[in-house]
Amino acid sequence: MDSLPDLPPLLWLAAGLGGLFGAVAQRTCFCTMGAVSDIVNMGDWNRMGMWLLAMGTAVLGTAGLQLAGLIDVANSIYTAPRLLWASHLVGGLLFGIGMVLASGCGAKTLVRLGGGNLKSLVVFLVMGLTALATLKGLPALLRVGLLDVLAVDLSAPGQDLPRLLQPLLGLPPATASALVAGSVGGLLLAAPLLRADFRQAEYILGGLAIGAAVVGGWFLSGHLAFVTEHPDTLQPAFLGTNSGRMESLTFVAPPAYALELFATWSDASRKLTLGIATVLGVVAGSALVALSRRSFRWEGFRDAEDTASHLIGAVLMGFGGVTALGCTVGQGLSGISTLALGSLITTLSIIAGAWLALRLQYRRMLNE
Numbered sequence: 001m002d003s004l005p006d007l008p009p010l011l012w013l014a015a016g017l018g019g020l021f022g023a024v025a026q027r028t029c030f031c032t033m034g035a036v037s038d039i040v041n042m043g044d045w046n047r048m049g050m051w052l053l054a055m056g057t058a059v060l061g062t063a064g065l066q067l068a069g070l071i072d073v074a075n076s077i078y079t080a081p082r083l084l085w086a087s088h089l090v091g092g093l094l095f096g097i098g099m100v101l102a103s104g105c106g107a108k109t110l111v112r113l114g115g116g117n118l119k120s121l122v123v124f125l126v127m128g129l130t131a132l133a134t135l136k137g138l139p140a141l142l143r144v145g146l147l148d149v150l151a152v153d154l155s156a157p158g159q160d161l162p163r164l165l166q167p168l169l170g171l172p173p174a175t176a177s178a179l180v181a182g183s184v185g186g187l188l189l190a191a192p193l194l195r196a197d198f199r200q201a202e203y204i205l206g207g208l209a210i211g212a213a214v215v216g217g218w219f220l221s222g223h224l225a226f227v228t229e230h231p232d233t234l235q236p237a238f239l240g241t242n243s244g245r246m247e248s249l250t251f252v253a254p255p256a257y258a259l260e261l262f263a264t265w266s267d268a269s270r271k272l273t274l275g276i277a278t279v280l281g282v283v284a285g286s287a288l289v290a291l292s293r294r295s296f297r298w299e300g301f302r303d304a305e306d307t308a309s310h311l312i313g314a315v316l317m318g319f320g321g322v323t324a325l326g327c328t329v330g331q332g333l334s335g336i337s338t339l340a341l342g343s344l345i346t347t348l349s350i351i352a353g354a355w356l357a358l359r360l361q362y363r364r365m366l367n368e
Contacts, residue, residue, distance in 0.1 A: 003231075007240050010225050014240075014274040017220065018281025019288075021213045021249060025111045026289040028206030030054075032328035033099045033108060036354040041362065046200075049192030050207040051332070056188030057211025058337035062218055063181030067174060071222035075238070075246040077325055078340035079158040084325070086150035087143070088345040091324025092331070095252075096353020098316025100361065101309045102127075105328040106251035106317060110279060114286025117299045119306075123314040124255055130318025131256035143323050161339040184339060214333045217248030221274055240274045247275060248337070250330025252321030254279045324349070 024030060028050065035047035065071045073079050099105040102123045104112060109127065112120040133139045156164050161184070166176040192198045192207070221241055230237040241247045242257045254275035261270050290296040301307040321327045324346040326335050332350065335343030 004227060005225060005239065007225070010220060010240055011272060011274065011277040013220055013224070014217075014277040015281035015284070017213050017216045017249070018278035019285030020216075020281075021107070021210060021278075022111055022114055022282035022285030022287075023289045024206050024209045024213075024285075025107065025282075026115060026286040027293075028202050030206055030210055031104055031108045031111075032332060032350070033104050033354055036351055037100075037358055040355060040358045045192075045195065046198050046203055049195060049198040050203050050210075052188050052192050053204065053207025054210040054214070054333055055336050056185045056190075057208050058214040058333050059181055059185035059188060059339065061211065061215030062337040063177060063185065065215065065218055065222070066181075067178060071218050071246065073160060073246075073338040074158055075222060076334075076338055076340075077243055077245050077247075078331075078335040078338045078343050079160045079163075081154045081156060081158050083152045083154055083159050083342055084148055084150075085152060085342070085345060087147040087323050087325070088331075088342045089349050090147055091320045091322070092346040092349025093353040093356075094316045094320030095324060095327060096320075096350040096355075097357045098313040098318075098320055098353075099328070099350075100313065100354050100357035102313025102317060103310065106255065106321060107249075107282065107327065107329045110251060110255075110282040111286040114283040114288075115290040116287075116296045119299060119301055119310055122301075122307075123310050123317075125259070126311055126314035127252065127318040127321075128255035128259040130315045131252050131322050132260055132318075134319045134322040135253065135256060139319055143319075147323060159341045161341065164341070181339060211333070214248050214329075214337055217274075217278070217334065218246065218337070221248065222246035225274065240271075242273050242275055248334035249278060250275065250326050250334055251279065251282070252318065252327045252330060256318070256322075 029047065030050055031047065032051055035051050038044040038047050062073065066073055102109065106127060109120045109123045113124060134143055162177040162180045165180055166173055169176050171179065221238055225239045227237050227239065238244060238246050242253065257273060258276045258279050261272065261276060264270050324331060325342065326346060328350055331343045331346040336347060
């Protein structure tokens with residue numbers, strides 16, 4: 001029988017991973033919405049290259065942990081054999097539109113909050129409350145009744161590409177995993193690095209550090225906080241996660257659980273989790289960099305239209321992120337690192353939604 005690991009040190013490690021993410025994102029302007037905006041408005045692919053580099057690092061690092069027997073991606077929420085294609089598609093599109101209206105995704109909201117942006121505080125609160133309602137409230141009925149029912153039950157034991165392709169490749173599972181992950185991760189790394197204008201220390205180190213933080217999240221929740229036999233239930237257990245599954249970085253559901261914990265602190269059943277600690281770490285890491293670089297400044301809404309845009313965007317991100325099982329980081333990095341088909345659908349849908357919203361904003365500016 002496993003002895004339970006001491007959870008507080010693991011919470012500090014989670015906060016440290018969040019701090020690394022927040023500090024790097026603040027220093028390098030890592031932002032998925034900004035990356036899509038740079039391409040649409042200026043034809044600049046450098047920030048998108050940083051995101052792809054983080055993806056490649058996360059894919060290769062996660063596969064390394066898997067092959068070493070330290071984690072099993074089958075224990076994550078992303079790799080279930082039931083593919084919620086409608087939830088991934090609709091949720092991703094709504095999230096992509098929402099992050100443009102709210103000036104950034106869930107991760108960017110936390111980074112901007114650490115830099116003193118009061119608009120991001122409002123977005124954080126509204127997104128978190130909407131996400132909580134979509135997890136447990138009235139919107140959850142809409143999500144489950146209209147979208148989650150539109151799913152495909154795959155014949156494979158999971159929806160991650162290695163297990164889907166393993167019968168076709170005719171290779172042992174470990175070999176198939178190494179081949180698929182190595183190919184996908186290698187292509188993601190090569191795509192930005194082949195561009196001469198991308199090969200700058202800030203972009204490369206930023207992408208590598210963000211990807212490494214995702215890998216660290218898997219190692220923390222999937223290995224250090226995992227017990228094969230919980231003393232109370234005699235079942236395998238992942239300690240300190242809200243889902244009860246292995247988790248890495250994601251920034252929609254954890255803000256919701258953070259607000260729930262704040263509102264019900266005296267309820268002994270509510271606990272500080274790895275995800276909540278990560279959220280707090282992102283804000284702290286971003287604030288430290290902003291203060292050290294003297295870029296910290298208070299910023300509020302410009303006018304009523306700016307306020308309405310951010311509120312609508314926050315609602316769309318809260319609902320869309322929960323429906324799609326993640327955000328630009330939760331699905332676009334953590335989910336993609338498991339090579340799950342649903343994560344690919346969500347990520348492409350987020351990009352499509354952001355592109356659509358940015359084009360509409362640009363057309364409106366031209367008309368005005």
